[in-house]
Amino acid sequence: MEKVVHLLTLAGISLYWLTTAAITIRIITKRRAIGVSLAWMMVIFVVPLGGVIAYLMFGELNLGRQRASRAREMFQPYSDWFHRLHKWRQYQPGSLSRYSEAITSLCEHRMGIPALADNKLELLDTTDAIFSSLKKDINQASTSIDMEFYIWHPGGQADETATALIEAAGRGVKVRILLDTAGSRTFFKSHWPQTLRDAGIKVAAALPVSPFRILFQRIDLRLHRKIVVIDNTIAYTGSMNLVDPAFFKQDAGVGQWIDVMVRLTGANAPVLASIQAWDWEAETSERQLPPPPVLDAHTQVGIKDLVQVIPSGPGMPEAIIQQVLLQSIYQARRSITITTPYFVPSESLMLAMISAAQRGVDVRIIIPDKNDSLMVEWASRSFFGELLRAGVKIFRFRGGLLHTKSVVIDDRHALIGTVNLDMRSLWLNFEVTLAVEDSEFTANLAQLQRDYQEHAVQIDADSWNSRRLHKRFAEQFFYWFSPLL
Known part of the structure; x- marks a missing residue:
């Protein structure tokens, strides 16, 4: 009986490690964003059985x-x-x-x-x-x-x-x-x-x-x-x-x-x-x-009054809205203002915003002061330091949970719709955005964004850099999971 138990244990361990190895190879060969691959590998190895089950359930885009x-x-x-x-x-x-x-x-x-x-x-x-x-x-x-x-x-x-x-x-x-x-x-x-x-x-x-x-x-x-x-x-x-x-x-x-x-x-x-x-x-x-x-x-x-309707989601062209966002940000010459309730950007969007600020574009991000998702709130904070060092201005809105999803470029071009600036909206959800070429509408949206700023507090870079150690640890911990949020 003891030998049977021993053999079953070895068989179970071997099966688990073979499954883990197979999934790891699958993750590496999928050729998606490096951050996403690293996040999944960390989940699998840090949470052994749960990580494998989570990947089988949520790791790949399977429509059925x-x-x-x-x-x-x-x-x-x-x-x-x-x-x-x-x-x-x-x-x-x-x-x-x-x-x-x-x-x-x-x-x-x-x-x-x-x-x-x-x-x-x-x-x-x-x-x-x-x-x-x-x-x-x-x-x-x-x-x-x-x-x-x-x-x-x-x-x-x-x-x-x-x-x-x-x-x-x-x-x-x-x-x-x-x-x-x-x-x-x-x-x-x-x-x-x-x-x-x-x-x-x-x-x-x-x-x-x-x-x-x-x-x-x-x-x-x-x-x-x-x-x-x-x-x-x-x-x-x-x-x-x-x-x-x-x-x-x-x-x-x-x-x-x-x-x-x-x-x-x-x-x-x-x-x-x-x-x-x-x-x-x-x-x-x-x-x-x-x-x-x-x-x-x-x-x-x-x-x-030109309008481009842009739907996205599984079964539609992959990452189309991220491409539109990147194109808009890289074309900006004077200003970029973004409002989003959930801010967990991809590596590409982070680089685009940082590059814009470093070439002298006035980049402003307006987010809620308090969020209904604790994980998203802490993950969002992990990006603030790098953005602030590049000259991006971050405002925390205190008039409620700011749920508006909008982008205004140079007060001339607007994106507005259902898309949050997070990986779930950019890669998983069925979303829709309007790219608007209409001066009056864009001016009204830009004014609304300025109204939001009046009810927000700008994050001071020096104060942010002096925050307590336990907050830095929490931010870094949730940062590892940010590609999956």
Whole structure:
């Protein structure tokens, strides 16, 4: 019996080390960012069994066979839909500024989605303004309402929006709602899904999470987009989930969430509708590509308000939004201002920001003073010293949890959408960003960023360098995990 136990022990140890060696070889040969590879190797060797299990669950981008197959089948019809946009007057790549030209070329070559002009953009920067505008448009909808969010949390104005959707369905409007399973778990546990379905509204859960699915696909992929399209003519996107901050995470100790949304009408509303249609089909197998936008032919002259829609996520061109961010930062000549709630940048983005500051660009990063994720907060701090030494200015916003995701370059070019400056948004989540070439909108966004700065405290480099040793240790510890956050 003792020999059997001994042999089983040796067999178990041998199997474990063979598995560890195989995974280590797999990590090395994947040729991803060195920081990501080192972080995974540290997890595997520091947390022996747990690290191996974690890598098998979360280490690779596995969509699952059925979802990957469906994405491949969807590619051609959506590609054809985007290709038809090139024949309209609103497609004029020759009119792009130097800020937008490289980004649009990148997006066209990698995704086939062109920048289109003739959009009207409205920046909504308060909860009341966002919900008021959204409910007004829902109440005036005549044919369709398509929505998708990472989080729908019941309470307050979110419930009022649900009631408006029920009333819209009652007058014959087709309403579809797609929500991330993990982000909206409180919603799915409430009475609202059944109440909405009873009213004739289609409600679908994206990327379901269950122990069974661990065997077939990565379970921490998240639908992080926020998109609303009404009658294929009005669209919303930005940082705000369908959440009333007065009813959301009140015990987190970070204050109310501060968000923005962009209300868009014109050429790109159907483009955002096509992104929502992609997500809906990927989850339900139902194809409902929207009608193409009603645009002018090339006989008319004049071009304005150019917008490039940039979706990202598994099954789409890898690292496309990181490429857009890098291109924008390297083109900056005078100023870069970034707002993000979660700041865990990649090595490439760190180098880009440092290089910009060292060539005399005024680089400013505005982040929340307190974060709802302890790991992210400590990991973020590990980057401050190097950025401050390069001359980057870092501001900690004290008016709540600043959740706005925005970039303004030289007060001329803007990026705004759902993307955090962390590895999860850049590599894993399904996201969407707008690259905007519109002077009035960009000026409004730049002014909003300045308003955020007025409610923030700038980090002093000397004070930061004198912080206590235990804080430095915590920052360095979480830094090792930053590529995985």
